[in-house]
């Protein structure tokens with residue numbers, strides 16, 4: 001595979017062995033704020049072994065591509081990003097991202113990683129659309145997705161109940177033609 005395909009301006013996406021990535025993810029998910037930004041489920045600890053099994057299962061499936069996010073400056077793994085639920089008939093999928101290392105938030109790494117995986121989705125996997133959901137208490141993520149080219153497509157009002165308050169789930173998506181218009185034929 002062309003290495004440049006998985007390289008952005010600030011980060012690169014790498015494929016890690018499930019055991020080492022699972023150890024990191026297990027540490028990141030111990031941060032309940034991180035879990036709540038990422039997941040609908042109640043924040044809870046998951047062992048590295050459980051996460052490893054999940055990664056191994058994903059690797060066997062033909063409907064997902066999971067990568068670690070490595071900062072180009074020092075090659076450290078600081079997060080994960082993945083295309084999931086690929087439906088080859090319709091050529092659509094979901095994307096999810098998390099920088100587990102809080103010190104890395106707000107430095108452009110997440111937007112760069114998203115741009116890289118969109119290029120991979122549209123030019124290598126030949127997908128037609130990529131979808132994501134995000135909670136309306138996560139303005140950093142929403143802004144990052146807008147910068148990467150996602151458009152707002154819908155909102156489930158009051159879908160989440162956290163600390164006695166209801167929150168909306170936003171849906172955002174990007175089509176291949178929109179990506180091409182913004183990025184040119186790559």
Ligand SMILES: CC(C)(COP(=O)(O)OP(=O)(O)OC[C@H]1O[C@@H](n2cnc3c(N)ncnc32)[C@H](O)[C@@H]1OP(=O)(O)O)[C@@H](O)C(=O)NCCC(=O)NCCS
Nearest residue numbers: 037098099105106107108109110111134139140141143144
């Ligand atoms: C969401 C995430 C991937 C974004 O990546 P990132 O590298 O932090 O984002 P970037 O630095 O590229 O961009 C963040 C943008 O949000 C803006 N922002 C930050 N906090 C904000 C706030 N409270 N309100 C509005 N905008 C905000 C920043 O100013 C920046 O926009 P700008 O470049 O126009 O100034 C990353 O922060 C992360 O992993 N967070 C924890 C887990 C998570 O939320 N995952 C997503 C679940 S849907």
